[in-house]
Amino acid sequence: MEKLIMRRVHQGGEEMILNFGPQHPSTHGVINFLVETDGEVLRRAVPDVGYLHRSIEKIAETIGYPQFMPYTDRIDYVSAMMANEGWATAIEKMLKVEVPRRAQYLRAIACELCRMASHLVSVGTMATDIGATTPLVHGIRERESINDLLEALCGARLTYNYHRIGGVAFDLPAGWSDKALKFLDHFEKLLGEWDRLISFNEIYVKRLANVAVITREQAINYGLVGPNLRGSGVSFDCRRDAPYGAYADFDFEIPVGKGFRGAVGDAFDRYYVRVLELRESARIVRQALAKMPEGDIMAKVPRKVKPEAGEVLSRVESARGEMGYYVVSDGTDKPYRVHVRTGSFLAMGIIEDLSPGLMVADLVALIASLDVVAPEIDR
Amino acid sequence: MSALPTPAPARTKTPRLAAIVSVTAAIALPLGLFCVILFATPLLQPALLDGFIRERLHRDPATWYWRDGVYTVALLVLAFVFANFAAIFSGILSWWERRVAGRIQSRIGPNRAGVGGFLVWIADAVKLILKEDLVPAEADQMLFRAAPYFVMVGFILTFVVLPFGESIAVSDMNVGLFFITSITALVVVGILLSGWSSNSKWALFGGMRSAAQVVSYEIPAGLAIMVPVLMAGTLSMQGIIRAQGGLPWQWFIFRNPAAFALFFIFFTSQLAEANRTPFDLPEAESELVAGYLSEYSGFRFALFFLVEWGNLWTMSAIAVTIFLGGWQIPFVPNELYAQLKGTGFPPLAWWGLEAASMLVFAAKTMVLVNVVVWLRWTLPRIRVDQMMSLCWKYLVPVSFACFLFTLLWQIAVAAVPALETAMGVGLTAVSVVLAVLFARQTHRNITAIGDRVDLSNW
Numbered sequence: 111m112e113k114l115i116m117r118r119v120h121q122g123g124e125e126m127i128l129n130f131g132p133q134h135p136s137t138h139g140v141i142n143f144l145v146e147t148d149g150e151v152l153r154r155a156v157p158d159v160g161y162l163h164r165s166i167e168k169i170a171e172t173i174g175y176p177q178f179m180p181y182t183d184r185i186d187y188v189s190a191m192m193a194n195e196g197w198a199t200a201i202e203k204m205l206k207v208e209v210p211r212r213a214q215y216l217r218a219i220a221c222e223l224c225r226m227a228s229h230l231v232s233v234g235t236m237a238t239d240i241g242a243t244t245p246l247v248h249g250i251r252e253r254e255s256i257n258d259l260l261e262a263l264c265g266a267r268l269t270y271n272y273h274r275i276g277g278v279a280f281d282l283p284a285g286w287s288d289k290a291l292k293f294l295d296h297f298e299k300l301l302g303e304w305d306r307l308i309s310f311n312e313i314y315v316k317r318l319a320n321v322a323v324i325t326r327e328q329a330i331n332y333g334l335v336g337p338n339l340r341g342s343g344v345s346f347d348c349r350r351d352a353p354y355g356a357y358a359d360f361d362f363e364i365p366v367g368k369g370f371r372g373a374v375g376d377a378f379d380r381y382y383v384r385v386l387e388l389r390e391s392a393r394i395v396r397q398a399l400a401k402m403p404e405g406d407i408m409a410k411v412p413r414k415v416k417p418e419a420g421e422v423l424s425r426v427e428s429a430r431g432e433m434g435y436y437v438v439s440d441g442t443d444k445p446y447r448v449h450v451r452t453g454s455f456l457a458m459g460i461i462e463d464l465s466p467g468l469m470v471a472d473l474v475a476l477i478a479s480l481d482v483v484a485p486e487i488d489r
Numbered sequence: 490m491s492a493l494p495t496p497a498p499a500r501t502k503t504p505r506l507a508a509i510v511s512v513t514a515a516i517a518l519p520l521g522l523f524c525v526i527l528f529a530t531p532l533l534q535p536a537l538l539d540g541f542i543r544e545r546l547h548r549d550p551a552t553w554y555w556r557d558g559v560y561t562v563a564l565l566v567l568a569f570v571f572a573n574f575a576a577i578f579s580g581i582l583s584w585w586e587r588r589v590a591g592r593i594q595s596r597i598g599p600n601r602a603g604v605g606g607f608l609v610w611i612a613d614a615v616k617l618i619l620k621e622d623l624v625p626a627e628a629d630q631m632l633f634r635a636a637p638y639f640v641m642v643g644f645i646l647t648f649v650v651l652p653f654g655e656s657i658a659v660s661d662m663n664v665g666l667f668f669i670t671s672i673t674a675l676v677v678v679g680i681l682l683s684g685w686s687s688n689s690k691w692a693l694f695g696g697m698r699s700a701a702q703v704v705s706y707e708i709p710a711g712l713a714i715m716v717p718v719l720m721a722g723t724l725s726m727q728g729i730i731r732a733q734g735g736l737p738w739q740w741f742i743f744r745n746p747a748a749f750a751l752f753f754i755f756f757t758s759q760l761a762e763a764n765r766t767p768f769d770l771p772e773a774e775s776e777l778v779a780g781y782l783s784e785y786s787g788f789r790f791a792l793f794f795l796v797e798w799g800n801l802w803t804m805s806a807i808a809v810t811i812f813l814g815g816w817q818i819p820f821v822p823n824e825l826y827a828q829l830k831g832t833g834f835p836p837l838a839w840w841g842l843e844a845a846s847m848l849v850f851a852a853k854t855m856v857l858v859n860v861v862v863w864l865r866w867t868l869p870r871i872r873v874d875q876m877m878s879l880c881w882k883y884l885v886p887v888s889f890a891c892f893l894f895t896l897l898w899q900i901a902v903a904a905v906p907a908l909e910t911a912m913g914v915g916l917t918a919v920s921v922v923l924a925v926l927f928a929r930q931t932h933r934n935i936t937a938i939g940d941r942v943d944l945s946n947w
Contacts, residue, residue, distance in 0.1 A: 126690060134778060150873050150874075240869040241767065241769065242867070242869035242870075243590075244593055244866050247594035247595065247596060248595065299938045299939055302937060303937070306934060311868070313869045313870070314869045316875060317869060317870075317871065317875075469873065469874065471770075471870075471873065474776050
């Protein structure tokens with residue numbers, strides 16, 4: 111990157127170097143894009159990440175296994191529940207603990223509600239980045255209801271710390287299911303309004319269709335995950351293809367990009383896959399509430415968590431795609447090494463290759479359509 | 490022990506003084522402004538001033554040396570009145586827009602200062618004036634300081650010909666519309682200057698976008714303006730309104746199918762010229778941070794925003810003037826005004842009629858202003874290349890075609906005058922049907938999500 115700047119400084123070309131960030135309304139956090147533009151057209155945009163590095167992985171090596179749970183919330187605070195689940199499943203795999211069915215169902219409900227909250231933020235901010243301010247506020251309004259439900263469940267609205275190694279912290283409070291069902295009834299009707307308000311707005315579709323197309327091959331080669339991968343037409347979802355927890359019990363679709371309004375894998379496909387996933391998540395929550403088994407919410411786990419020496423990889427489907435926890439244990443009560451593989455970081459890689467020829471406004475659409483959450487990139 | 494009565498839920502109560510001030514201001518400010526405009530504009534016209542000089546000052550206005558001095562004082566008074574009208578209108582509109590936005594986005598909006606937060610625009614103005622007027626060190630000092638004034642002048646000067654009522658306009662120039670199109674071009678000079686002189690890349694982007702946008706959309710707007718001119722046979726704003734009538738089928742928009750199409754083209758172009766959503770590219774927040782406004786603060790920033798909101802009045806007023814019948818009151822012929830006025834100081838009945846015409850004009854204008862506000866909080870923003878292709882590929886050819894159609898239409902109407910009336914009634918009926926269908930669809934959309942039409946909670 112320094113090379114890029116210096117080349118321009120020395121040659122003094124027609125292009126303009128623009129610092130798109132780190133403080134910019136549409137970078138969704140502290141990210142910098144070094145943008146080389148010729149008028150409105152980008153020559154290229156180089157992402158410069160690392161502004162939010164908090165050495166969370168290193169912190170894991172200094173504290174015990176259960177103590178690390180609240181830190182996982184901070185890896186991706188928009189979908190903190192799934193980050194919890196990834197850590198919990200990794201350690202359960204190491205300890206070979208069987209999680210009670212009820213706890214697995216509670217995890218699924220909490221995770222799907224959290225996924226809905228995260229997708230609402232994602233599609234809302236996307237609309238804001240395209241210039242429509244109202245959908246975000248409507249999305250946040252519904253997210254508040256979800257936060258209320260999650261607050262009633264685990265006492266927190268953003269960083270939940272709900273999962274425990276071997277189960278979950280709290281059972282459903284009295285009357286919670288009815289409240290959740292009432293919300294879902296309201297929410298599913300509202301998705302129709304969402305589509306009328308923004309999804310199929312002519313201007314919105316024109317801004318996103320055929321913009322920043324990621325082909326199937328590109329998506330696989332760059333290792334994109336989650337809605338970004340599915341937007342390109344690849345039907346892969348950890349919840350179905352590498353089932354964990356209770357997901358094998360539920361019946362749900364995996365929406366994939368079909369070129370809803372343009373080419374397969376354009377920004378609109380990535381957007382609309384998320385809107386469709388909102389509906390599927392609501393379906394999963396309904397099924398989980400209907401089939402909820404009785405029983406314990408915590409397995410028998412030793413007080414001092416001391417897994418045998420070895421390594422383990424757990425995969426969960428976070429709102430930003432497959433999230434991997436790679437944990438190495440040396441037999442002590444602290445992990446030897448933890449690595450978290452996150453969707454946003456993988457998505458950043460493709461931006462430089464997609465950017466040539468886009469317009470400045472398209473770069474905003476591209477970043478928004480990849481649903482980048484800055485702290486998840488750097489950890 | 491008896492149970493204590495449950496306390497009423499806590500409510501934010503506006504203090505009595507703030508309530509009195511805000512309600513008084515909300516009623517007195519617009520009313521006072523309109524009254525001043527109603528009395529000042531007809532009385533400060535040259536004919537009456539000449540009479541004043543002759544009868545009160547006992548001088549011959551044709552030869553008296555200080556006649557121009559009296560005229561200048563009169564014009565300064567008018568300039569003061571209209572500058573204040575612009576400022577106060579944009580202030581109140583900034584509050585109104587935020588309330589409407591709050592309503593659209595299911596939140597409350599400003600509600601702290603005064604009843605319904607009405608005093609918030611005064612608080613904003615005070616804050617902006619007290620803030621430091623910062624000029625970046627690397628900026629082009631003179632251009633940076635001058636840019637807001639270009640914008641302001643280009644905006645304020647439109648009030649010279651903008652009508653408010655039958656006799657209520659500063660000056661009824663015979664080149665009124667031409668004057669408006671030329672003078673509003675100053676706004677883009679100011680924006681371009683601000684973009685260039687800020688020495689910021691974001692501001693430069695905004696300035697260039699604005700220049701490209703305004704220059705392009707001047708063409709369909711100019712062609713759209715030509716059609717009412719063709720139909721009325723004059724460029725004078727008042728002349729165009731006098732050629733229309735008070736009833737919808739007497740308006741230009743419905744009398745000619747081309748004018749019907751051009752009204753929407755004109756409205757779109759005006760949105761683009763005023764940098765309103767979906768054409769707010771020059772200050773696109775999510776792309777350009779704040780566009781050409783990036784480096785401005787304090788009073789200069791306030792000037793830009795004053796113009797942005799004030800432009801809503803001028804663009805809507807121009808549209809009302811040339812397409813929607815202006816101040817024409819139904820069943821009141823143009824001759825009635827002249828009959829009532831007589832010579833000398835006009836009688837009370839004439840003033841009443843003038844006030845009514847002002848009311849009609851303001852009501853029509855406010856409807857359009859609200860449409861613009863509503864669009865802003867509903868639509869996303871288009872991209873810069875789409876903005877250009879919309880203008881050059883669609884709006885310009887269509888407005889040319891409409892222009893040519895109008896030429897033929899005027900010839901046809903000259904031969905068969907009934908054609909115009911029939912078209913007027915027909916298009917009015919079509920519009921009413923469309924409006925009813927729209928309202929029904931809206932109602933259906935509201936009820937589809939289990940909501941209900943609720944107009945309380947403002």
